[in-house]
Structures are given as C-alpha cells and as structure tokens.
Amino acid sequence: MITITDLRKVYRQGSREVVALDGVSLSVAKGHIHGIIGHSGAGKSTLVRCLTLLDRPTSGSVSVDGRELAGVSDRELLSARRKIGMVFQHANLFDSRTTAENVAYPLELLGTKRSKIKDKVSNLLDLVGLTQFANAYPSQLSGGQKQRVGIARALATDPDVLLCDEPTSALDPKTTDEILELIKDVRDRLEITVLIITHEMGVVKKACNSVSLLEAGKIVEHGPISEVVADIDGRLSHALLPLPGEMPQDLPPGTIMDLLYSGADAVHPVISTLARQFDIDVNVLAGSVEDLGGAQFAHLRIHLPVGVDIDAVTAHLTASGIAVSVKEA
Ligand SMILES: Nc1ncnc2c1ncn2[C@@H]1O[C@H](COP(=O)(O)OP(=O)(O)OP(=O)(O)O)[C@@H](O)[C@H]1O
Ligand SMILES: [Mg+2]
Known part of the structure; x- marks a missing residue:
C-alpha cells in the first residue's frame, strides 16, 4: 500500500516560484491499480520524480507499507528506492545488454549473488513471457517486448509498488492491451500495488480500479471508477463515458x-x-x-x-x- 500525504514541490526559477505539486494526497491499497490522469503541465512527471526519490519534495510524505520514503537520508536512498519499481514510457533498456542482463541490472547494483540473480531473472522472464528472448538484444525486440523487459526489470528488486509512467503511450492499440493485461496479471500474481500515470483515458478504463484527476498540481477529482463515472457533472465521468x-x-x-x-x-x-x-x-x-x-x-x-x-x-x-x-x- 502506498500513502501520499500533502505532497508539495515548489521549483525556483530565478525569483519566480513554480508550484508543481500543491498538496497531493492519495492512498492506494495493496493489489489495486490506480490511474493518475492529467494534461500537460499538470505535475505528472514531478510526482513520478518525487515518488522515485529522484527529486526531493518540498514538503509532505510518501510511505510504502508504513515506511516513510520522502525524508530518508542519502545513505538509505538505494534501499528506499527498491520499494518502488519503475516502468518508463520508452522502456529505457541498455542497448548493449541482453534481455536477461537488463533484468539482472538492478540486482547487480545491490550486489546480489550470481546464482540468485540467475534464478530470479529466469522467474521474471517466465512471468512476462520472454523466456525465449533471454539472449536477445533490445534492437531485436518489438516495442511491446521491450516494455515487457522493462516490467521484469522493475520487479527484480521485489518492490511493493509498481509505478508506471505512460507505460503504453509509445505502443499501438493491440500491444497496449497486451501490456495492460500483463500489468493486471502481475498485480494478481504478486499482489503488488500499481500506480499508472497516463494521459489516455482508455488505459484508465481498461486497467484501473480507481483514478485521480491531476490539474495544476492538485487532485481535483478522485475515486473508484464506478463512483467517478456516476457523477454526471464530473469531468472524469464525461471523459470516461x-x-x-x-x-x-x-x-x-x-x-x-x-x-x-x-x-x-x-x-x-x-x-x-x-x-x-x-x-x-x-x-x-x-x-x-x-x-x-x-x-x-x-x-x-x-x-x-x-x-x-x-x-x-x-x-x-x-x-x-x-x-x-x-x-x-
Ligand atoms: N525543474 C523544474 N524547474 C522549474 N519548473 C519545473 C521543473 N520541472 C517542472 N516544472 C514545472 O512544473 C509544472 C509541472 O511540470 P511536469 O513536468 O510535472 O508536468 P507533466 O504533467 O509531466 O506534463 P507533460 O504531460 O507535458 O509531461 C510545469 O509548470 C513545469 O513547468
Ligand atoms: Mg511529464
């Protein structure tokens, strides 16, 4: 479970202040898939950077299964980051590494034993359906297959939360459906909490249990899909149906x-x-x-x-x- 409480991020540009996140609070239960939807400039990337600790929030808290992440010391950063696995829009693989070597990378960073890495990678490739492609390089894979590698790599450190930033924006509709099915399957098998940041309502419809609408750094509507649709004057309702x-x-x-x-x-x-x-x-x-x-x-x-x-x-x-x-x- 992930709980975000009153998260604020203020950037300084010279004498000007840009409030990118203006008190975001959100809680997603274990095993749920939550969509965060918002237009350009709403603060989506800022939220991702604050959750992955690439950026420090100005104030507020992020906790995963009761452990506070936002305020950890630099020394604890690596182990805190393991709690949240990250899936990117363009899988962001190393071109010079094979599928198996890409998935192994986060485990190598943690100094995991070679034999353990081998077993773990083999299980993960099985989970995402890429066992036959273990020795292929990214240039030999389709967009959907690359995204599968990205998902396997994100799961390598046994995170409690899978954070997906526009995971299907670069994919065609059929591949989008396959990747969303995979994310749901992974959620079912690992009972992991999933956050999907997207600008596509189709992704929310197909994969999410609940949704938040982010606008100018604030969550302006949120709730389970069946509740937000039922609000006839709501913006999410108009966008969903x-x-x-x-x-x-x-x-x-x-x-x-x-x-x-x-x-x-x-x-x-x-x-x-x-x-x-x-x-x-x-x-x-x-x-x-x-x-x-x-x-x-x-x-x-x-x-x-x-x-x-x-x-x-x-x-x-x-x-x-x-x-x-x-x-x-
Ligand atoms: N490093 C930064 N310095 C100053 N302002 C920033 C910085 N990063 C983001 N901002 C500002 O914060 C606001 C939110 O930006 P953010 O990139 O989070 O939006 P976004 O929702 O990801 O948009 P997009 O869909 O276009 O990627 C914008 O007004 C942006 O200009
Ligand atoms: Mg962005």
Whole structure:
C-alpha cells in the first residue's frame, strides 16, 4: 500500500516560484491499480520524480507499507528506492545488454549473488513471457517486448509498488492491451500495488480500479471508477463515458437533458417508461453504454418537447436512481 500525504514541490526559477505539486494526497491499497490522469503541465512527471526519490519534495510524505520514503537520508536512498519499481514510457533498456542482463541490472547494483540473480531473472522472464528472448538484444525486440523487459526489470528488486509512467503511450492499440493485461496479471500474481500515470483515458478504463484527476498540481477529482463515472457533472465521468457527436443545431424548442444510470438500471426501459408515464415523445439525441469499473453504465442525451413538466420528469427519474442534468431550457 502506498500513502501520499500533502505532497508539495515548489521549483525556483530565478525569483519566480513554480508550484508543481500543491498538496497531493492519495492512498492506494495493496493489489489495486490506480490511474493518475492529467494534461500537460499538470505535475505528472514531478510526482513520478518525487515518488522515485529522484527529486526531493518540498514538503509532505510518501510511505510504502508504513515506511516513510520522502525524508530518508542519502545513505538509505538505494534501499528506499527498491520499494518502488519503475516502468518508463520508452522502456529505457541498455542497448548493449541482453534481455536477461537488463533484468539482472538492478540486482547487480545491490550486489546480489550470481546464482540468485540467475534464478530470479529466469522467474521474471517466465512471468512476462520472454523466456525465449533471454539472449536477445533490445534492437531485436518489438516495442511491446521491450516494455515487457522493462516490467521484469522493475520487479527484480521485489518492490511493493509498481509505478508506471505512460507505460503504453509509445505502443499501438493491440500491444497496449497486451501490456495492460500483463500489468493486471502481475498485480494478481504478486499482489503488488500499481500506480499508472497516463494521459489516455482508455488505459484508465481498461486497467484501473480507481483514478485521480491531476490539474495544476492538485487532485481535483478522485475515486473508484464506478463512483467517478456516476457523477454526471464530473469531468472524469464525461471523459470516461463521453456522449458521441455534437449537440444538434436545428432542434425544435424544448428541453435537453442528460441522464446517467448504472447497474441493473441500465437494462431497464427508462425511455419508454418515461414516455408512457408522462404521455410525451422522447427524442434520444446521443447515447453510450459501457462496462466501467465492473458495472454497466448508460449515458443518454434526450430532448423533450415544450410543455413538459421538467421538474416532475426530473423527480420521477431521480426517484428511479437516475442522475439528471438539464442542459438547455
Ligand atoms: N525543474 C523544474 N524547474 C522549474 N519548473 C519545473 C521543473 N520541472 C517542472 N516544472 C514545472 O512544473 C509544472 C509541472 O511540470 P511536469 O513536468 O510535472 O508536468 P507533466 O504533467 O509531466 O506534463 P507533460 O504531460 O507535458 O509531461 C510545469 O509548470 C513545469 O513547468
Ligand atoms: Mg511529464
């Protein structure tokens, strides 16, 4: 488990101060995969540098399984870093080392015995499905295979947390899915905590149990996937379950409403019930239905004609467990 408490990082540029992290707090349980999503400049790389102790936070704490990392002395740095295994966007392998030698590298740094390194590397290559490529050099591997080597190397020191910085941004969609499946498989087998820093919502949808939205150094929304999706006015909800298409221009007068509902509700005939109950025509403008965070969610945009009692419709829908957002009077 990793706990980040009120983490701040202020850079000085001459007389100017840049607040890159502005009080970030976050806790991810053992065996969970947490996504941190944010636009350029949000502070993602700064957070990675503070977690891997490449950069010292200005204040705040980072603890892994109860051990404080942020304030360790330089002497303890190497052993503290072992707690967090790092996977990079471009696997960052040594070109002159084979697959097995790349995975062995962190163990060599720790002075591990040769026989122990051999066994460990062999187990890790088995875990990531690269046993036949043990003696290949990075130039002989595909992007996905290189990333597998990167994951095996990150796991070599038995970390408690796997920190992945844009692990699939350089990969095609099929390879992205394979790497995300591997990360989930590793999590299941090793019961490790995983943090994935990304700008791709698809990664969050496919791999994460929970997500945080980082903006200007602050976490502005966070929670389990099924909870953040259910917040109809939330930014993460809009990004996770977007409505396809533009708002139509030439609609007759009336009211536009967005509806969001989940679980068993998603298979209920919400629209036909509404039409019958209020004896009105309901025009569906856009919609999407997806499995997210283990539940099915539906997001619909509907148009109701002039004269409909919007308050009564809203009350009826809300009473049925449907979130409503009235867009346009
Ligand atoms: N060494 C530094 N000195 C001064 N300012 C910095 C330094 N590193 C980052 N910053 C500033 O901190 C803020 C956050 O930067 P950071 O690199 O963490 O963003 P990011 O979310 O990783 O963006 P991107 O998606 O573009 O990589 C930015 O305003 C950036 O200019
Ligand atoms: Mg960055």
